[in-house]
Structures are given as C-alpha cells and as structure tokens.
Amino acid sequence: MRWRIADTVRSRAARAVTGASSSLPPEGFHVKQEGTGAPVIEAEPAVASELAGDRISVLRRFADDLGTRGELLGLIGPQEAERLWSRHVLNCAVLAPLIAPGARVADIGTGGGLPGLVLAILRSDAHFRLIEPMERRCAWLSEQIETLGLENAEVLRGRAEEYHGAWEVDIVTARAVTALRKLVPLTAPLLRNGGEMLFLKGVSVQSEIDAAAKALRAHRVTEVEVRELGAGQLDETTRAFRAVVQRPA
Secondary structure, eight states: OOOOOOHHHHHHHHHHSTTOOSSOOSSSOOOOOTTSSSOOOOOOOTHHHHHHGGGHHHHHHHHHHHHHHTTTTTSSOTTGGGGIIIIIIHHHHTTGGGSOTTOEEEEESOTTTTTHHHHHHHOTTSEEEEEESOHHHHHHHHHHHHHHTOOSEEEEESOGGGGTTTOOEEEEEEESSOOHHHHHHHHGGGEEEEEEEEEEEOTTHHHHHHHTHHHHHHTTEEEEEEEEEOTTTSSSOEEEEEEEEOOOO
16 A cells, blocks of 8 residues: 555645745756856766666656755755755765665655655665655645655654654664664664664764664664675765664564
C-alpha cells in the first residue's frame, strides 16, 4: 500500500507558502541572471544524469524550484543556490543506492527536501515519510510532492519523538539535524528490529561516533560504519553513517 500525503498538511500548503507560486517552471534547469535580484543557480553537473537516470527530469524540476525560491522561503541559506547541485542535491543523491527496493523510510527533519525528497524522487520503488516540525516547510514539501507527482511519499508535521511507538520503518535517514549522540535516541525507536540508520555526516563523523558511544550501546546499535559515497563522481565525496538496530527477541 502506498502512503499518501497527510490531508492536514496538504490543506495548509496554499496559505503557508506565502507569496510563492505553486506552479513549476518548464522542465529543464536554468540559471538566473546576475543583477536581477534573482538567485544565480549552479549549472547542472554532467554527473547528475548519471546518478538520476530516467528520474533526472523530475530531479531537475525540484532543484530548479528549490534554487529559485529556497532562500526566500528559508529552505536554503544565502548563496547556497550557487552550489545547489554539488553541495546539496548530489550530496543526497548518492545515498539512493543504499535504499533497498520496497523499503519503508522515515526522513527526519526533511526541511527543504534534503535528503528525503531527493531520495523519494530517485527511488520510486521505496516509500518515504518526511518528518518536519515547521509548518512552512511542510507546506513546501507537500507542494513539491503533489506537483512532481510523487505517490511514494507523505509529509508528517512533528518531531521524530512524537512518533515513537506509533509505527516502525526499515530505514531512517537524516542530514544536518543534530549530533549522533542526540540523533540516535531520536531515531532508534522508529526502526524495526534489524532496521538501518543512514545519516549524512561531515568530516567530524568519527568524533561524533566516539561521543555517541553510550547512546549507541543503550539503543543496541551495531554494525557501525562510515561509507564514502560518490568517489569518482563527485568532487567531494559524501560521508554516510550507517548502523543497524538489533533488539533482543
């Protein structure tokens, strides 16, 4: 059964994204001209098509809209449109091959759609719950899901801990949410026995792992590893923390 967009979130979309058009520009990536007050969007790298395959047109439309409206809506910071593909979109896209077909995925603190919406675009064979506490961001996510025709995703407004005990998923993803010592207790209860954590992290990931030792033990997190993704494809590889939750039978 496919998960659907929560009606309560969908109904807020039009009024929460104040002053933003719900229509997307024509298919294809474009770069705004300097001096017009509009953001200058990074040109699409050639490797994007390689990573996205037949989903490139959908990914392109999402990236274009995020680059055009993201700063205004508080989804990305100033000047981030200038490195939108290399630093954000493709940084998330390389995580897609680690998602198993048919997996139930919860993305924590989805924000502007990184990585949850990018993964939902690229992996139409998996099912995504995008958890985000801010109404305006939920409205943006719901708008994107509907406009891009994504039937494999839904938006849940709230915090991860609000869903502890409500349901379980196969994989939890996160990017730029919080340090591992805090992230592990937030996400472990959402996972089924044997479920995976896949968190995008920076260069200090090993230090975070060391600092999270107590939390990892308390939540029975095993098989901890750091994956280097995008080697030979991206100028800067992506680091992903991967681990498995093993609960007693």
